[in-house]
Amino acid sequence: MSKQRFGQTPSQTVGPFFHFGLPYENDNNLIVGDAQGQRIVVEGRVIDGQGEPVPDCMLEIWQANAAGKYDHPEDTQDKSVDRGFHGFGRCSTDKDGIFRFHTVKPGAVPGPGNTLQAPHLVTFVFGRGMLKQLLTRIYFEDEAHNVNDPVLGLVPNARRSTLIAGKTGPATYKLDIVLQGNGETVFFDY
Amino acid sequence: MADVIPYNREEKSAQPPSLYMPYKSTEFRAPKQPLVILPHTLSEVTGPVYGHGRVLPIDADLTKQHAGEPLGERIVVSGKVLDENGRPVSNTLVEVWQCNAAGRYIHARDQHPAPLDPNFSGAGRVVTDAEGNYKFTTIKPGAYPWRNHPNAWRPAHIHFSLFGPSFINRLVTQMYFPGDPLFAFDPIYQGIPDVKARERMVSRFDMDTTVPEWALGYKFDIVLRGRNATPMED
16 A cells, blocks of 8 residues: 555534534535435434434535436446436534435445445534544435345444434434434444 | 445544543543444545535635624635645635634624624635635634633634545544644644644645735645555556
């Protein structure tokens, strides 16, 4: 492995006062036009190690469109980008620690080798008291591909459910993100 | 589909742990279970490189966002966004935010009894050019107290948020000013294990970008993860 010439800039906390500094067009709504696919709400609560809601977190998600295509030059699949949909969303938690995204259900995307990854949202959690962001994923309980997903397969069986949002309505999914303690969410070293 | 080209892993000595007890609010926000090591897939090596909305010239000048001039020391902050191999990261969104010269954020929850400045909001956005360069004009932020421990003060800093070419390049950091006596007492700065790596967050005064009769120049380069260089390139 070659030695890198430049060292990585360290991460620092987003702090408590980020809201005015990180405005983002459409914010937690990824639907910017006539998006293809099923429109869904993904919501939940961020909870700390004392079981308290975290009112000053920010979540960001990145996802494929309904066809399983990322709007990025390295996604070379022969599938169309959806101009009615933006794959990135940002949402601050409210005073009760609640976040909510309005999006479309992503399609499955290619995984390592010939595997297929079940539909998921790549999710970062930022906040005061977090010197660097945490990476997790949000899957959907009604997806048959979950059982063969190569990333869920890396997670100890007993903890997999912390990554899978439950269906709480016809088009609503809910998953709490537990930073620490009972039911602690699986976070990734990436 | 061919497998993706992974990015380099985190440089552990340069990146903070989740739990760092001198920074008190890490105590109940740090995971206790081991992180699961994630090989990079298409989901990680892609990311939002398009469509960050409109970024206007006024977004890069925090001193001109109101009717009057903000109080404080006018500065020009510029630098280059690059990867570990020295390749420029072009056309990427850089978001910045900060407190005013008195050490007060416009944020509603900031209760520090220092004055707000009606001519300063403290938020900006720029997109890097083809060579990875960015530049914005602002005023030097003040130090401010916080409640982490008795007589705790944050060194003056500007918050930076960067996207880069993939989602795993996502970086939120803080830029500091050279020679700040508060570094030794700040658990956020000290949370970086490697002393030399901490210094990567400290800008340097730069006479070349200092604008005569107008503003002091500070340079701050930001290094995102790269991919392993192939032997062909050496």
